[in-house]
Amino acid sequence: MKLDEKGLLIVISGPSGVGKGTVRSALFDMTGHDLVYSISMTTRKPRANEVDGEDYFFVSKEEFEKRISEGKMLEYAEFINNYYGTPLDEVERNLNLGKEVVLEIEVNGATQVREKMKDAIFIFIAPPSFKSLKDRLMSRGTEPVELIEERCNKAERELHLAYMYDYIVVNDSVENAADKIMAIIRAEHAKTERTIQKYKQILEEENEY
Amino acid sequence: MKLDEKGLLIVISGPSGVGKGTVRSALFDMTGHDLVYSISMTTRKPRANEVDGEDYFFVSKEEFEKRISEGKMLEYAEFINNYYGTPLDEVERNLNLGKEVVLEIEVNGATQVREKMKDAIFIFIAPPSFKSLKDRLMSRGTEPVELIEERCNKAERELHLAYMYDYIVVNDSVENAADKIMAIIRAEHAKTERTIQKYKQILEEENEY
Numbered sequence: 001m002k003l004d005e006k007g008l009l010i011v012i013s014g015p016s017g018v019g020k021g022t023v024r025s026a027l028f029d030m031t032g033h034d035l036v037y038s039i040s041m042t043t044r045k046p047r048a049n050e051v052d053g054e055d056y057f058f059v060s061k062e063e064f065e066k067r068i069s070e071g072k073m074l075e076y077a078e079f080i081n082n083y084y085g086t087p088l089d090e091v092e093r094n095l096n097l098g099k100e101v102v103l104e105i106e107v108n109g110a111t112q113v114r115e116k117m118k119d120a121i122f123i124f125i126a127p128p129s130f131k132s133l134k135d136r137l138m139s140r141g142t143e144p145v146e147l148i149e150e151r152c153n154k155a156e157r158e159l160h161l162a163y164m165y166d167y168i169v170v171n172d173s174v175e176n177a178a179d180k181i182m183a184i185i186r187a188e189h190a191k192t193e194r195t196i197q198k199y200k201q202i203l204e205e206e207n208e209y
Numbered sequence: 210m211k212l213d214e215k216g217l218l219i220v221i222s223g224p225s226g227v228g229k230g231t232v233r234s235a236l237f238d239m240t241g242h243d244l245v246y247s248i249s250m251t252t253r254k255p256r257a258n259e260v261d262g263e264d265y266f267f268v269s270k271e272e273f274e275k276r277i278s279e280g281k282m283l284e285y286a287e288f289i290n291n292y293y294g295t296p297l298d299e300v301e302r303n304l305n306l307g308k309e310v311v312l313e314i315e316v317n318g319a320t321q322v323r324e325k326m327k328d329a330i331f332i333f334i335a336p337p338s339f340k341s342l343k344d345r346l347m348s349r350g351t352e353p354v355e356l357i358e359e360r361c362n363k364a365e366r367e368l369h370l371a372y373m374y375d376y377i378v379v380n381d382s383v384e385n386a387a388d389k390i391m392a393i394i395r396a397e398h399a400k401t402e403r404t405i406q407k408y409k410q411i412l413e414e415e416n417e418y
Binding site for chain 2: 123124126129130159160162163165166167168169179180182183184186187188190191192195196199202203205
């Protein structure tokens with residue numbers, strides 16, 4: 001029996017390079033869940049293996065800015081001259097269908113969601129250590145030094161925003177982190193603030209016997 | 210990596226007849242946990258198959274009342290002329306060792322614990338319906354009618370106290386309920402308020418590299 005029939009909005013965030021995408025992937029690979037991934041929108045060009053509407057919604061800068069001005073973005077950020085963001089309509093549609101919507105977004109974007117969606121669950125993916133994160137950012141090797149340095153500085157600032165989240169999950173192993181997120185989702189559904197209304201209905205119905 | 214090294218006090222409660230004991234048993238039968246069960250103290254006589262220090266600590270009325278007056282009971286209740294309660298010293302000893310302490314107690318006792326242990330997690334075990342609970346209470350058959358009626362009335366009052374708990378878990382299947390409690394425990398350990406201090410320490414250590 002489910003006392004809570006509404007879908008949850010689950011925001012997975014954390015510093016650049018922490019492995020948010022890998023954890024999110026592992027989460028969706030788990031069985032027995034009802035999660036829907038909210039696909040981001042971006043103005044950056046698709047990479048060779050990327051599919052529109054699957055990896056991202058790829059749109060023009062004009063279209064993205066139009067959406068911003070119309071309040072149709074739940075959150076967005078500009079990064080290296082490109083926009084990245086979450087289209088609001090898709091999120092709302094899925095939540096209304098009672099589905100669990102997972103956002104995997106930048107720290108800056110999570111702060112924007114916090115202001116708009118009071119009921120959302122905020123999970124911060126933390127590295128096992130700052131050093132391990134730096135090592136990861138530096139070993140990517142596909143970008144110029146200044147960009148890597150900029151990323152490292154950004155990551156350090158982001159690490160200090162963990163206190164704004166509901167949960168901190170250390171990405172010491174991807175399976176472990178995904179497991180913990182699943183436990184968080186299950187626990188959140190059992191929270192009294194989410195279940196008490198339905199629970200009261202059941203009590204009232206039963207008293208009519 | 211564990212960001213939260215302190216043990217949690219987990220209070221499992223709910224109306225008489227809801228199956229708290231069975232759920233607690235199933236929880237302890239699960240693998241990969243570090244739970245310690247807090248054995249209750251009572252002044253009622255042991256039943257044929259009950260072992261002192263295992264099922265209960267069986268003590269005299271005088272000893273129990275001495276403990277109450279000395280503040281050595283975390284919670285207690287008088288029920289059909291007998292005391293039932295939780296010895297405080299054992300709970301504190303285990304929590305200080307970093308262990309997860311599980312109390313399985315009456316609703317009245319849980320209210321007392323709430324006042325004393327602000328950090329504890331309160332889980333209300335709810336029946337799938339009021340009728341199913343009544344059926345269970347009435348089918349016990351080992352007690353006189355007035356006693357069963359008293360239990361039914363008490364259970365009904367207790368059902369209305371669910372709102373005071375952190376979580377409501379429906380006992381629709383014992384395994385399901387135990388599973389949910391385990392998820393709640395894992396999620397609680399990841400809560401930012403429990404993890405942020407250790408997390409900050411890690412950040413500081415790493416910056417010295």
